[in-house]
Amino acid sequence: MKIRKTKPEKLIPTTDGSGMKRRSFVRLLGGGLFVFFNSWTFPDLFGGTPEQGRSLPKDYNAFLRIAEDGTVTCYTGKIEMGQGIITSLAQMMADELNVQFEKVKMVLGDTDLCPWDQGTWGSLSTRSFGPNMRAAAAEARGVLFSLASDKLGVPVTQLEVKEGIITDTKNTSNSVSYAELTKGQKIEKYLDVKPAVEDFTKFTYVGKSYNHADAILKVTGEAKYTGDLKLPGMVFARILRPPSHGAKLKSVDYSAAEKITGIKVIRDGDLIAVLHEDRERADQAIVKIEAEYSFNEMPVNDKTIFEWMLKADSGSNEIRSGGNLETGIKLSEKIIESEFLDPYLAHTAIETHSALAHLDGDKMTVWASTQSPFGLQEAIAGELGFKLEKVRVITPFVGGGFGGKGAAQQGIEAARLAKLAGKPVMLIWTRDEEFFYDTFHPAGVIKIKSGMDKNGAIKLWDYAIYYGGTRGSETIYDVPNVKATHYRQNRNAPAVHPFGTGAWRAPNANSNTFAREVQIDIMAAEAGIDPLEFRLKNLKDEKMIACLKAVADKFGYVAGKIPGGRGIGIACGTDAGTWVAHMAEVKVDKSTGNVEVVRIVCAQDMGLCVNPEGATIQMEGCITMGLGYTFTEELLFEGGNIKNRSFDSYEIPHFSSLPKIETLILDRKDQAPQGGGEPAIIAVGAVIDNAIFDATGARLYRMPMTPERVLEALKKV
Amino acid sequence: MEKTVSFHLNGKLTEILIDPNLTLLWVLRNHFGLTGTKYGCGIGFCGSCTVLIDEEPVRSCTLALSEIEGKSVVTIEGLAKDGKLHPVQKAFVDHDALQCGFCTPGMIMNATGLLLKNPSPTTQEIKAGMEDNLCRCGAHMRIIDAVHTAAKEMKGGK
Numbered sequence: 001m002k003i004r005k006t007k008p009e010k011l012i013p014t015t016d017g018s019g020m021k022r023r024s025f026v027r028l029l030g031g032g033l034f035v036f037f038n039s040w041t042f043p044d045l046f047g048g049t050p051e052q053g054r055s056l057p058k059d060y061n062a063f064l065r066i067a068e069d070g071t072v073t074c075y076t077g078k079i080e081m082g083q084g085i086i087t088s089l090a091q092m093m094a095d096e097l098n099v100q101f102e103k104v105k106m107v108l109g110d111t112d113l114c115p116w117d118q119g120t121w122g123s124l125s126t127r128s129f130g131p132n133m134r135a136a137a138a139e140a141r142g143v144l145f146s147l148a149s150d151k152l153g154v155p156v157t158q159l160e161v162k163e164g165i166i167t168d169t170k171n172t173s174n175s176v177s178y179a180e181l182t183k184g185q186k187i188e189k190y191l192d193v194k195p196a197v198e199d200f201t202k203f204t205y206v207g208k209s210y211n212h213a214d215a216i217l218k219v220t221g222e223a224k225y226t227g228d229l230k231l232p233g234m235v236f237a238r239i240l241r242p243p244s245h246g247a248k249l250k251s252v253d254y255s256a257a258e259k260i261t262g263i264k265v266i267r268d269g270d271l272i273a274v275l276h277e278d279r280e281r282a283d284q285a286i287v288k289i290e291a292e293y294s295f296n297e298m299p300v301n302d303k304t305i306f307e308w309m310l311k312a313d314s315g316s317n318e319i320r321s322g323g324n325l326e327t328g329i330k331l332s333e334k335i336i337e338s339e340f341l342d343p344y345l346a347h348t349a350i351e352t353h354s355a356l357a358h359l360d361g362d363k364m365t366v367w368a369s370t371q372s373p374f375g376l377q378e379a380i381a382g383e384l385g386f387k388l389e390k391v392r393v394i395t396p397f398v399g400g401g402f403g404g405k406g407a408a409q410q411g412i413e414a415a416r417l418a419k420l421a422g423k424p425v426m427l428i429w430t431r432d433e434e435f436f437y438d439t440f441h442p443a444g445v446i447k448i449k450s451g452m453d454k455n456g457a458i459k460l461w462d463y464a465i466y467y468g469g470t471r472g473s474e475t476i477y478d479v480p481n482v483k484a485t486h487y488r489q490n491r492n493a494p495a496v497h498p499f500g501t502g503a504w505r506a507p508n509a510n511s512n513t514f515a516r517e518v519q520i521d522i523m524a525a526e527a528g529i530d531p532l533e534f535r536l537k538n539l540k541d542e543k544m545i546a547c548l549k550a551v552a553d554k555f556g557y558v559a560g561k562i563p564g565g566r567g568i569g570i571a572c573g574t575d576a577g578t579w580v581a582h583m584a585e586v587k588v589d590k591s592t593g594n595v596e597v598v599r600i601v602c603a604q605d606m607g608l609c610v611n612p613e614g615a616t617i618q619m620e621g622c623i624t625m626g627l628g629y630t631f632t633e634e635l636l637f638e639g640g641n642i643k644n645r646s647f648d649s650y651e652i653p654h655f656s657s658l659p660k661i662e663t664l665i666l667d668r669k670d671q672a673p674q675g676g677g678e679p680a681i682i683a684v685g686a687v688i689d690n691a692i693f694d695a696t697g698a699r700l701y702r703m704p705m706t707p708e709r710v711l712e713a714l715k716k717v
Numbered sequence: 718m719e720k721t722v723s724f725h726l727n728g729k730l731t732e733i734l735i736d737p738n739l740t741l742l743w744v745l746r747n748h749f750g751l752t753g754t755k756y757g758c759g760i761g762f763c764g765s766c767t768v769l770i771d772e773e774p775v776r777s778c779t780l781a782l783s784e785i786e787g788k789s790v791v792t793i794e795g796l797a798k799d800g801k802l803h804p805v806q807k808a809f810v811d812h813d814a815l816q817c818g819f820c821t822p823g824m825i826m827n828a829t830g831l832l833l834k835n836p837s838p839t840t841q842e843i844k845a846g847m848e849d850n851l852c853r854c855g856a857h858m859r860i861i862d863a864v865h866t867a868a869k870e871m872k873g874g875k
Contacts (some may be wrong), residue, residue, distance in 0.1 A: 081817050081819065082815075082854045083815030083816070084816070131860070211811075212816070212818075214818065215809070215810045215815060215818075216802075216810060217812055217818075218815055219802065219806040219807075219822075219825060220753070220793065220794070220796075220797055220802070220806065221751070221752070221753015221793035221794045221822045222753070222794075223818055224752070227752075227756065228746075228752035230750070276749075278747060279743050279747060280739050282741060341781065348853055349817070349819070349853055350755070350757045350763060350765050350817070350819045350851060350852070350853050351755070351817070352756070352757070397817070397818065398817065399818070400816075400819060400854055401817075430759060431757070431758040431759060431760070431762075431763075496827040617856070619858065620781060620856075620858055620859070621816060621855030622855065622856055624855030624857055624858070625854075627856045640868070645756055646758055646762055647762040647763055647851060648762055653855070653857070654845040654848050654851070655843075655845075655847045655848050655857050655860075655861070656844050656845070656848055657840055658844070658857050658861075661858055
């Protein structure tokens with residue numbers, strides 16, 4: 001093994017993105033071997049739309065430590081919110097370094113201990129962070145071999161390693177452990193070349209199923225989430241909230257709240273909060289505050305929003321083009337135009353946004369339920385006027401994120417209050433606040449004009465997105481004449497969304513896959529061709545074809561024209577570097593409009609699967625969550641007033657929603673691992689829509705597919 | 718307005734001088750440090766605050782402390798005995814019936830209550846009994862399997 005000699009003082013910048021001098025990591029952590037590593041790759045998350053592309057900063061992304069007792073710790077700014085990276089990243093580390101899986105510890109989302117990270121989203125932890133972590137581990141192993149060679153007096157080529165013990169292959173009694181080698185040493189290396197893809201076949205832990213490493217803590221109630229923490233002198237905060245987005249505070253009277261024993265009212269501009277050591281006293285006090293607001297509401301609601309968007313002063317970007325649309329129209333025997341509607345969605349993680357803030361001297365420490373600890377650190381520092389290194393964000397277990405915990409609001413609020421109160425402040429948003437300040441999945445309209453020749457070959461694909469996002473908008477089918485346009489808010493034009501929007505599990509890929517795969521189904525029906533055959537006929541993408549064939553095989557699909565009265569749907573797509581294909585069977589009650597999903601089968605190609613059990617759980621979770629946006633989830637609002645503020649009026653999937661779910665992961669051990677936390681959710685809406693059509697001949701163009709909308713569609717059959 | 722409330726908490730007779738109108742959820746979390754019982758919605762819709770009261774699963778977020786006078790309260794922290802997981806807890810681990818884990822204590826308490834009443838539930842009965850406990854990660858399928866496994870284990874001599 002070749003060891004590169006490096007001079008860290010030349011290669012390593014003095015600070016990383018956290019604003020902390022790199023040396024101080026070493027001080028913080030004591031002895032051992034350190035490997036710093038960089039994130040070189042950043043997959044194309046946005047379907048090739050350069051205007052939304054981001055680039056990673058060049059500072060260090062994470063590092064690992066081999067402690068004096070031989071345990072290996074990986075420090076990463078990623079966080080654990082149920083997706084299971086605490087397990088899968090440890091598997092990769094164990095294999096690359098060749099230590100027991102049990103010896104690997106993960107430290108996640110602490111801005112003082114972990115180098116800068118962009119945040120945990122986009123199913124990036126395995127596919128983007130993973131390779132770099134493995135490369136670092138490989139280099140650490142190289143350094144350890146070099147040290148062992150000196151210690152054992154034999155060349156590196158004569159050494160092998162197993163479970164953290166390096167042995168002389170010619171004299172097996174001549175061996176040394178990682179722990180012995182690293183004891184008292186401080187060696188640093190910097191990886192300055194892009195790591196090569198390793199051979200996965202040699203791996204012991206990767207590719208095997210592991211249950212959640214944190215399961216015992218979570219079933220015993222010992223796992224600590226932000227709201228479970230307690231500091232001496234800590235008080236709970238409740239904040240006065242406006243009745244609607246856009247409302248402005250005119251006057252306030254909090255004298256009644258102040259009469260409650262132990263209540264302290266804090267006012268800093270528009271931030272008005274009550275503090276008490278008992279959460280419920282704060283709850284009682286906040287409702288005693290009388291406030292008057294002025295309103296300047298947008299004249300739009302959940303019914304008029306789509307028209308509102310289509311009429312808005314929009315800018316547009318051409319996000320994809322190929323061939324010529326006029327040619328496509330000429331070549332088409334049949335042209336189909338459709339319009340698809342998609343509402344605002346809430347994330348509704350069961351843990352509401354929480355933060356505990358504590359100002360100790362001049363340093364603010366904030367524990368928070370966040371998908372972006374470093375983003376939060378920057379936001380708090382900016383808000384308080386603190387230097388970056390004077391703000392530390394620590395991320396305990398996160399009780400679900402789904403894209404909804406990337407914003408910094410609750411962390412900033414807690415930090416401001418802790419600074420003003422001079423006490424540790426715990427802020428746990430109520431469910432009402434959670435629904436009000438969510439960064440909702442944006443509503444949107446998608447228009448498609450597509451055409452095919454007399455053989456059912458697609459010749460035209462004119463695709464337009466209004467106010468949704470572009471992820472998942474790839475045509476995926478082999479179409480010669482294509483255009484895709486993204487209409488969005490014009491610079492300086494008035495806001496179109498009445499409240500904040502953001503990423504929602506596989507952001508917008510759900511909407512785009514819904515529109516595309518329903519349109520494809522409409523075309524298959526028009527062509528009189530079996531919808532699986534129609535797709536296969538128009539696809540060149542080998543992975544998509546393989547997934548479709550695999551899902552049909554597992555489903556036991558028998559070809560037939562649609563609508564065939566069987567209630568079988570099919571849909572497919574790609575997301576986060578992963579390919580998915582779904583089949584579903586539904587029963588539709590034509591008198592009530594109720595749809596019962598009997599079965600959903602999903603085949604997935606995610607490259608090498610690091611933890612098959614973990615990936616399967618993510619697929620099941622995606623499919624289950626997907627049934628929510630498909631059937632029930634829709635934010636209701638009037639201007640800036642959010643009407644559904646809890647689970648009674650915003651219904652997420654329940655146990656009774658559950659069909660039989662079957663999953664299949666295609667074996668791709670020769671290929672790099674891809675994303676697993678999002679892909680299987682993208683085609684759920686489409687597969688159900690297509691199954692409803694097959695069952696009844698009724699076509700729905702709008703999600704969620706409520707019984708009322710199903711009945712309405714049935715009337716048009 | 719403070720009053721002494723006495724009840725059994727995880728098997729131990731407990732007395733606390735407190736405003737009896739406070740809810741069990743926040744008293745458990747803030748006064749007893751039993752933070753396994755979670756706040757999810759505060760109005761009884763999500764089930765993440767579920768505890769057992771006299772073996773019945775109850776939403777602690779809408780229950781005043783005065784209601785538990787003389788009763789027996791079991792929280793997620795009181796299920797494991799002598800370091801050994803309760804069969805329901807063990808089944809959740811074995812089936813990997815959780816993701817973020819935030820709804821998990823409530824799920825386990827509700828499932829335990831369900832099995833105390835109905836030791837051999839059908840899948841339909843499990844779905845009905847667990848219906849109002851919400852999980853956003855989508856662990857439902859595995860939770861159903863875990864409850865079946867726990868049922869078998871509990872009948873096999875607890």
